[in-house]
Amino acid sequence: MRPLVDTVIEDGRWDRFGLGPVAERAARATLEALGLDPAGYELSLLGCDDARIAVLNADFRDKATPTNVLSWPAEDLSARDEGAAPALPDEGSPEDPEELGDIAISWQTCQREAGDQGKTMGAHVTHLVVHGTLHLLGYDHIRDGDAALMEGLETRILASLGVADPYS
Secondary structure, eight states, rough: OOOEEEEESSSHHHHHHHHHHHHHHHHHHHHHHOOOOGGGGGEEEEOOOOHHHHHHHHHHHSSOOSEEEEEEEOOOOOOSSTTTOOOOOOOOOOOHHHHEEEEEEEHHHHHHHHHTTTHHHHHHHHHHHHHHHHHHHOOOSHHHHHHHHHHHHHHHHHHTTTTTTTTT
């Protein structure tokens, strides 16, 4: 089976953590929850540190600070009506998968947040990969209705993976 997630590690702590398998499981569960066959898609994930994600955050969001996760969809699938599900992406094939986009995740911020929130690193990273994958699929949380839709999906997907509701 071809991997859904192409994981690139810049910070070795992600290798020791096992980011690749965690991300693969979370991204697959996200697509499956939306009725999408993971075999028809691919995405890239960068496991980096706070210094690298701060540069990315400055370059793409004009915020020169570290953050936990960033995402860059390959295509704008976002819904125009608040609280509506975005359009589903075209499905590729295992031989020619549809590119969903890129995600970057920072070690130090994730580790700090997990500790501050009393969560395991595994649970927190799983949440952030689900969150980032939903962003690639057009979900957002800027408007209240969109946030409710996205958070509800995250909670349901995480529950299927045995991860507690991050919003409760």
